[in-house]
Amino acid sequence: MTDILVLHTGGTISMTANAAGDVAPSAENPLMGQTDQLGTDVNVTAEEIFNLPSPHMTPARMLELAQRIRRAEADGIDGVVVTHGTDTLEETAYFLDLTLDSTVPVVVTGAMRSSNEIGSDGLYNFITAIRTAASPESRNKGCLVVMNDEIHTARFVTKTHTTNVATFRTPTFGPIGLVTKDGARFFQELINQESCLIDAVVPNVFLLKAYAGMDSDLFDALPDNTNGLVIEALGAGNLPPATLPGLQRLIDRGVPIVLVSRCFNGVAEGFYDYEAAAWSSKRWASFFCQGLNGQKARIKLIVGLSDGKSGAELKKYVNNAIS
Numbered sequence: 001m002t003d004i005l006v007l008h009t010g011g012t013i014s015m016t017a018n019a020a021g022d023v024a025p026s027a028e029n030p031l032m033g034q035t036d037q038l039g040t041d042v043n044v045t046a047e048e049i050f051n052l053p054s055p056h057m058t059p060a061r062m063l064e065l066a067q068r069i070r071r072a073e074a075d076g077i078d079g080v081v082v083t084h085g086t087d088t089l090e091e092t093a094y095f096l097d098l099t100l101d102s103t104v105p106v107v108v109t110g111a112m113r114s115s116n117e118i119g120s121d122g123l124y125n126f127i128t129a130i131r132t133a134a135s136p137e138s139r140n141k142g143c144l145v146v147m148n149d150e151i152h153t154a155r156f157v158t159k160t161h162t163t164n165v166a167t168f169r170t171p172t173f174g175p176i177g178l179v180t181k182d183g184a185r186f187f188q189e190l191i192n193q194e195s196c197l198i199d200a201v202v203p204n205v206f207l208l209k210a211y212a213g214m215d216s217d218l219f220d221a222l223p224d225n226t227n228g229l230v231i232e233a234l235g236a237g238n239l240p241p242a243t244l245p246g247l248q249r250l251i252d253r254g255v256p257i258v259l260v261s262r263c264f265n266g267v268a269e270g271f272y273d274y275e276a277a278a279w280s281s282k283r284w285a286s287f288f289c290q291g292l293n294g295q296k297a298r299i300k301l302i303v304g305l306s307d308g309k310s311g312a313e314l315k316k317y318v319n320n321a322i323s
């Protein structure tokens with residue numbers, strides 16, 4: 001018998017559409033008790049840890065979820081499934097990836113269509129997520145995201161479409177597996193898993209996106225208690241020259257600044273040598289986070305800071321996304 005703990009957190013997968021077509025949280029989770037298709041060798045226990053639309057999710061709630069999973073692992077659970085709204089699903093999944101040292105599968109899933117809409121994907125994703133979590137091949141792979149028959153790493157998956165059920169994609173690298181009729185099938189290995197068992201989260205870590213003509217105003221407007229900043233920079237990590245004075249003032253205040261690319265594919269790294277190009281940014285002691293999007297890099301910076309890392313150690317931790 002394989003024991004799976006399901007932690008419901010809310011989102012469209014837990015919602016129902018009304019007669020007017022508006023989608024809202026249900027008094028009773030429509031997935032409760034929906035495990036008949038799983039056969040007798042999987043035992044599912046379900047808990048509603050939150051019932052929130054995922055824009056209401058915070059790093060503090062992510063930590064609460066991680067701590068619940070740690071307790072379940074200590075109690076001998078064989079796998080965990082988290083259901084979640086899709087808007088911030090990738091951030092929660094990556095937070096769990098960074099803050100759990102799980103060997104058992106931890107699988108996050110959601111839905112693009114609520115429980116009673118035509119073509120609802122919730123129950124299907126839920127059942128495939130449980131099958132993945134119950135599969136021994138899913139062990140030691142970090143936190144996984146299962147949606148629409150695909151298995152993605154929490155580290156690189158992102159929501160790419162506002163409504164399409166095939167919204168979760170892994171740019172640059174692709175999914176690491178598929179859920180078939182027979183079960184979870186993997187065709188890529190996870191490299192370099194790292195975990196920080198934090199018990200609090202550092203607040204005031206911000207995310208800004210660069211654009212043509214950007215100047216220092218937004219950087220100067222950041223509050224005094226800013227603990228860190230991620231910038232989705234241009235191309236391979238370049239910034240408009242008028243941002244330099246504001247960035248320098250943040251660096252003088254000791255604020256760690258992490259650069260990622262605002263491009264959908266590829267990594268940020270310094271190879272140009274002109275004013276405010278990536279090379280200049282490196283010289284100022286801001287640093288790159290390779291292969292992560294802005295929202296994931298922010299989660300990584302929060303976890304690194306919350307783990308007490310600073311200076312070169314923080315830089316190595318945040319930068320080391322791929323190798």
Ligand code: ASP
Pocket residue numbers: 010011012013052053054055084085086087088110111112113
């Ligand atoms: N807005 C919803 C949420 O993230 C979307 C979804 O769940 O798909 O909670």
